[in-house]
Amino acid sequence: MQSKKTTNQRELKHLKSALKSYRYDKKSKIKVGIPRALHFYRFFPFWKKLLEELGCELILSPPTYKQIVEEGAFQGFGELCLPVKVYYGHILYLMREYPELDYIFVPRYVSERVEGYFCPKFLSLPDVIRTLPNIPKILTFTINVKENPISNSIISLAKTLGKGQREALQAYEKAKKYHKQYQDFLRKGTPVGYALKLVEKDKPFKMLKKKTPKNIKFLLLGHGYNIFDTYVNLDFQKKLTRHGVDVLTIENLPEILFKEPVIINKQFRPYWLHEDEILAAIRYYLVQGRKEIDGVIFLISFACGPDSLIAELIMRDMKVIRLPFLQIIMDEHTGEAGLLTRIESFVEMIKRKKRKLDEMKEKQDLKIFEEA
Amino acid sequence: MIVSFPNMGYSWPAFKTLIECMGVKVVLPDPTNREAVKIGVKYSPEFVCFPFKVTLGDFVSAIKKGADTLVMAIDCGPCRFGFYHAVQERILHDMGYKNIRVIPLDQADLLEFKWVKTLFDVTPTKNLFLYTKAVKAVQYFIKKTKYIEDISTAEGLIRCYERNKGDTTRVVKELLIKLDKTNKINELRKFKSVITNDFKKIDIDRSRDPLKVALSGEIHITLESHDNLDIRRKLGEMGVQLYQNLSVYDWVIHKFHLNFHRKWLEYLARPYMPMDIGGEAVWVIGEYIDRARSGFDGFIHAYPFTCMPEISARTILTNTLYKKYNLPIIFFSFDEHAAESGFRTRLEAFVDLIQGRRKQKRQKKEIKLEKKSKEPSYEVHGGSLYNSIFQFIQAG
Numbered sequence: 001m002q003s004k005k006t007t008n009q010r011e012l013k014h015l016k017s018a019l020k021s022y023r024y025d026k027k028s029k030i031k032v033g034i035p036r037a038l039h040f041y042r043f044f045p046f047w048k049k050l051l052e053e054l055g056c057e058l059i060l061s062p063p064t065y066k067q068i069v070e071e072g073a074f075q076g077f078g079e080l081c082l083p084v085k086v087y088y089g090h091i092l093y094l095m096r097e098y099p100e101l102d103y104i105f106v107p108r109y110v111s112e113r114v115e116g117y118f119c120p121k122f123l124s125l126p127d128v129i130r131t132l133p134n135i136p137k138i139l140t141f142t143i144n145v146k147e148n149p150i151s152n153s154i155i156s157l158a159k160t161l162g163k164g165q166r167e168a169l170q171a172y173e174k175a176k177k178y179h180k181q182y183q184d185f186l187r188k189g190t191p192v193g194y195a196l197k198l199v200e201k202d203k204p205f206k207m208l209k210k211k212t213p214k215n216i217k218f219l220l221l222g223h224g225y226n227i228f229d230t231y232v233n234l235d236f237q238k239k240l241t242r243h244g245v246d247v248l249t250i251e252n253l254p255e256i257l258f259k260e261p262v263i264i265n266k267q268f269r270p271y272w273l274h275e276d277e278i279l280a281a282i283r284y285y286l287v288q289g290r291k292e293i294d295g296v297i298f299l300i301s302f303a304c305g306p307d308s309l310i311a312e313l314i315m316r317d318m319k320v321i322r323l324p325f326l327q328i329i330m331d332e333h334t335g336e337a338g339l340l341t342r343i344e345s346f347v348e349m350i351k352r353k354k355r356k357l358d359e360m361k362e363k364q365d366l367k368i369f370e371e372a
Numbered sequence: 373m374i375v376s377f378p379n380m381g382y383s384w385p386a387f388k389t390l391i392e393c394m395g396v397k398v399v400l401p402d403p404t405n406r407e408a409v410k411i412g413v414k415y416s417p418e419f420v421c422f423p424f425k426v427t428l429g430d431f432v433s434a435i436k437k438g439a440d441t442l443v444m445a446i447d448c449g450p451c452r453f454g455f456y457h458a459v460q461e462r463i464l465h466d467m468g469y470k471n472i473r474v475i476p477l478d479q480a481d482l483l484e485f486k487w488v489k490t491l492f493d494v495t496p497t498k499n500l501f502l503y504t505k506a507v508k509a510v511q512y513f514i515k516k517t518k519y520i521e522d523i524s525t526a527e528g529l530i531r532c533y534e535r536n537k538g539d540t541t542r543v544v545k546e547l548l549i550k551l552d553k554t555n556k557i558n559e560l561r562k563f564k565s566v567i568t569n570d571f572k573k574i575d576i577d578r579s580r581d582p583l584k585v586a587l588s589g590e591i592h593i594t595l596e597s598h599d600n601l602d603i604r605r606k607l608g609e610m611g612v613q614l615y616q617n618l619s620v621y622d623w624v625i626h627k628f629h630l631n632f633h634r635k636w637l638e639y640l641a642r643p644y645m646p647m648d649i650g651g652e653a654v655w656v657i658g659e660y661i662d663r664a665r666s667g668f669d670g671f672i673h674a675y676p677f678t679c680m681p682e683i684s685a686r687t688i689l690t691n692t693l694y695k696k697y698n699l700p701i702i703f704f705s706f707d708e709h710a711a712e713s714g715f716r717t718r719l720e721a722f723v724d725l726i727q728g729r730r731k732q733k734r735q736k737k738e739i740k741l742e743k744k745s746k747e748p749s750y751e752v753h754g755g756s757l758y759n760s761i762f763q764f765i766q767a768g
């Protein structure tokens with residue numbers, strides 16, 4: 001009798017504590033908001049895995065829409081580049097719609113490589129965001145391999161979330177692995193927008209059905225947030241597909257292209273990481289890959305510092321090898337109609353050129369045939 | 373081989389010495405002018421920052437005068453600056469100047485001594501004496517940049533007192549030419565007295581009570597008077613005493629890790645911006661706080677249109693710091709479209725505003741309290757020269 005009671009009691013106690021820890025667990029899920037802008041398009045899978053492993057609940061802002069851009073543009077003044085304004089917009093959205101958020105995640109990316117940098121606006125992003133009125137707490141970590149290995153920054157991030165070093169390192173390993181899988185998945189030719197959707201919904205990486213390849217193939221250059229934010233670029237990619245064009249982006253290219261550093265001239269190597277990738281991709285198509293694509297389009301946002309210089313170099317290279325090149329500069333006032341006509345005429349021009357080439361080839365074949 | 377480099381305000385005598393001491397001939401581009409800017413704008417990418425366009429224009433002008441090797445400072449930092457020479461060289465080649473070399477002068481960290489290589493690059497004859505030459509070149513360079521800083525400090529202090537408009541400007545011009553001609557070490561050592569004596573000859577009206585305003589911002593724009601529509605002169609003639617920390621000397625010493633003033637500014641800026649993001653962003657923020665604490669009347673932030681780091685700084689200044697420190701601030705972003713008339717009106721309005729603010733404060737006798745604020749501030753205005761000029765102004 002006595003013993004039975006004690007076991008009961010013990011069980012009860014156990015249950016209670018379990019319940020308590022469950023409650024605690026539920027409460028302790030830290031809510032973190034992530035704006036769907038800027039380096040979201042590059043690092044989201046990594047962040048997701050990392051933060052979820054560290055016990056956070058993630059809340060994403062929706063894909064950009066009109067009000068977000070307008071609010072962001074209102075908050076930032078005229079000379080800022082569009083992506084940063086859009087970023088403001090997303091932050092404001094999160095603040096308005098989710099006042100219960102514990103943190104907003106604004107990482108600081110300084111450099112991922114010892115000799116490289118991100119754009120200066122990335123370097124000061126948390127500082128700038130912190131100046132917004134009534135901003136909730138900001139969760140941030142600094143990726144700066146010049147000074148610290150990434151794992152250090154992650155440990156200190158975990159500390160703010162109340163997690164220890166071991167958990168931090170485990171989370172980091174997992175996140176790294178996941179991001180690698182994601183990148184490999186992209187390199188098989190998956191469009192980034194689709195892959196990000198899979199990540200968001202926690203679905204396994206499964207290939208899309210292979211579509212029949214189209215006649216024309218473009219390389220689409222630019223920062224992820226310009227290319228994959230379908231509102232900002234007026235759903236540019238879809239417009240191209242509708243005109244019968246296959247689109248490649250940098251993310252789809254094999255890793256090997258980016259292994260060797262780019263050389264612009266002997267004394268100097270470029271230092272912006274993303275621009276580096278753009279230049280590396282272009283370098284391949286300048287020589288070996290010249291025949292693989294029919295044209296290059298570079299999406300640039302107005303007032304973007306790095307792109308303004310890179311675009312100039314690429315344009316000059318393109319002139320030399322006579323690959324059609326279109327440079328599109330976007331800001332919040334870009335009109336749909338104007339963009340459409342520009343794309344159309346560009347695609348038309350290439351189609352014409354292709355036809356001519358084909359005809360010439362036929363003629364040549366004929367000639368060879370006759371001569372034989 | 374004939375070497376040239378772009379204009380940047382008063383700094384030309386120093387850069388000239390640096391290269392001439394290596395035994396190389398130097399030509400200077402014409403002082404930046406409309407024509408040069410026009411050429412620069414025409415051949416540059418549309419959205420690049422303004423200094424790129426101007427320096428390209430300077431290069432073309434130098435090439436037309438016979439230069440074949442151009443030196444451009446670079447900083448492999450986060451900003452566009454490091455890309456300048458690469459793109460500029462490409463553009464110049466495409467313009468038809470095929471044999472032009474643009475040599476980068478790496479100033480990312482002067483203690484790495486990469487710049488020595490650049491110096492050797494520009495010298496055609498290579499022999500053992502090169503090292504002694506280089507030492508001399510650097511010694512003269514640093515001395516001259518220091519004197520140039522002194523000249524511009526004194527200029528900012530005195531212009532608002534001058535009786536005859538234009539006196540100060542004339543003295544500055546003469547001094548720069550004198551400095552350029554001073555190439556013996558013992559004369560160079562005594563040059564400070566030349567500066568003070570020349571400035572003391574200016575006829576000044578001691579009864580005036582000028583406003584104290586600090587000028588800060590991107591280095592090329594704030595130093596090159598053509599690009600900033602001669603903001604220093606205009607302010608001085610409106611009766612404003614101008615303080616500017618930034619100079620080539622200041623920058624070079626910083627790159628040798630010896631500039632404690634900048635370290636202090638970084639310390640002040642740390643809560644708002646913990647790292648150098650290129651340009652002058654961190655120091656602009658630090659300087660704003662410093663100036664606000666030491667009781668200035670106004671602050672001017674000048675930068676090229678779309679300059680990335682300065683825009684971040686501007687956002688922080690307007691959103692947080694202005695609210696906290698309440699030192700009136702005005703922003704100017706310059707590019708080739710900057711118009712004289714609108715600029716002058718804005719400047720005048722700003723001067724009126726701070727004048728009014730000061731009057732109000734004086735009535736409340738706040739100004740005395742402000743001077744003895746508890747927070748420490750670090751007064752560097754050019755050392756002993758600053759003091760002697762100051763005494764000159766005050767001694768009736």
Ligand code: SF4
Nearest residue numbers: 081083119121304305
């Ligand atoms: S890279 Fe360009 S678009 Fe991106 S944040 Fe920097 S300036 Fe803006």
Ligand code: SF4
Nearest residue numbers: 421451453651679680
């Ligand atoms: S600091 Fe500003 S002006 Fe200078 S290179 Fe950088 S972006 Fe251009």
